[in-house]
Amino acid sequence: MDKINQLDSLLCGAGRVSVTVHTHPDGDAIGSGLALTGYLKECRGLDAVLIVTERIKTSDLLSCLDCASFSRTCPEMEAELKSSKAPKVLVDHHLDPDIEAFDLVFSQTVVSSTCELLYRILKSLPDVGGDLAKIPMRSLEALLTGMTTDTNNFSNSVFPGTLEMASELIAAGVDRDRILSDLYNQYRENRLRLMGFLLQENMEITPSGVAMMILDKETQDRFDFRQGETEGFVNIPLAVSKVKMSVFLTEEEGKFRVSVRSKRGVSANQFASKYFHGGGHEMASGGKLFFPQDIPSPSDAKAYILNVTKDYFGI
Numbered sequence: 001m002d003k004i005n006q007l008d009s010l011l012c013g014a015g016r017v018s019v020t021v022h023t024h025p026d027g028d029a030i031g032s033g034l035a036l037t038g039y040l041k042e043c044r045g046l047d048a049v050l051i052v053t054e055r056i057k058t059s060d061l062l063s064c065l066d067c068a069s070f071s072r073t074c075p076e077m078e079a080e081l082k083s084s085k086a087p088k089v090l091v092d093h094h095l096d097p098d099i100e101a102f103d104l105v106f107s108q109t110v111v112s113s114t115c116e117l118l119y120r121i122l123k124s125l126p127d128v129g130g131d132l133a134k135i136p137m138r139s140l141e142a143l144l145t146g147m148t149t150d151t152n153n154f155s156n157s158v159f160p161g162t163l164e165m166a167s168e169l170i171a172a173g174v175d176r177d178r179i180l181s182d183l184y185n186q187y188r189e190n191r192l193r194l195m196g197f198l199l200q201e202n203m204e205i206t207p208s209g210v211a212m213m214i215l216d217k218e219t220q221d222r223f224d225f226r227q228g229e230t231e232g233f234v235n236i237p238l239a240v241s242k243v244k245m246s247v248f249l250t251e252e253e254g255k256f257r258v259s260v261r262s263k264r265g266v267s268a269n270q271f272a273s274k275y276f277h278g279g280g281h282e283m284a285s286g287g288k289l290f291f292p293q294d295i296p297s298p299s300d301a302k303a304y305i306l307n308v309t310k311d312y313f314g315i
């Protein structure tokens, strides 16, 4: 039986479905999560919810989206997912997914986003049969939203199928202009002030061509920073010709959250896994830098990056 039919029969036998995504969810995670729950509820009549840990215990089908392993969820959810006996379906586009942990795996790395992969899956399901009118409009909107954020509005990881998907969704009535306005023209003024400050006062470029910005607690307080508001900042330094890779650190309790982006030919994935306990995609990855385990205190982050870039590039 092919995977689409396997998925179809899992859905036919299910009643209560939990859909999970990775922690600190981005547009692709939330977009694919809402798209799938919208479809499961409206087209399949299932009791489907985008997660909420408690529910895992009582679900008879689990679906993990944009989340290559259970460890990419929060610790409480990771434990629940591991111990659940319900069949588990993975839909994901990251490198090295933990396929052993799932009963049915849809994993594609040559694709823009989980939303694009989910779009193809939903279209192929027998009840939809390629007819987008059969998928709820809010799912279609969520799919275009997640694909847009993961491609940084069509500036990376765009494949022929990505443009096809966009074209078909717009033809099906999805209002892309409204999505773009909601995504990119509704920020607080503080976000732009913080961006200006980081670029002017904080960004440094190492001799090896790695740009770093470090958002410490003091700067967060000064600009009344709220989680998610620096989305996209890590991409900006790549505009500089000599910059090969960009690293953005955000201080949290006991650690920095690290975002890494690289230009073609440099592996953000390798760099994030070697020095920041992380991974992701070849040119867009993330990880963590713990203190006092990796560095004695937050103020040592800059020296750490200087060291590891020297180790990695030799200069």
Ligand code: 5GP
Binding pocket: 022, 026, 094, 258, 259, 260, 277, 278, 279, 280, 281, 284, 285, 286, 287, 288
């Ligand atoms: P971002 O920089 O936008 O937070 O993440 C970029 C990519 O790296 C995403 O695909 C994300 O899933 C992945 N990523 C972010 N943080 C981690 C991490 O701590 N571990 C792993 N394995 N991947 C991460």
Ligand code: MN
Binding pocket: 028, 029, 066, 093, 113, 114, 150
């Ligand atoms: Mn994604």
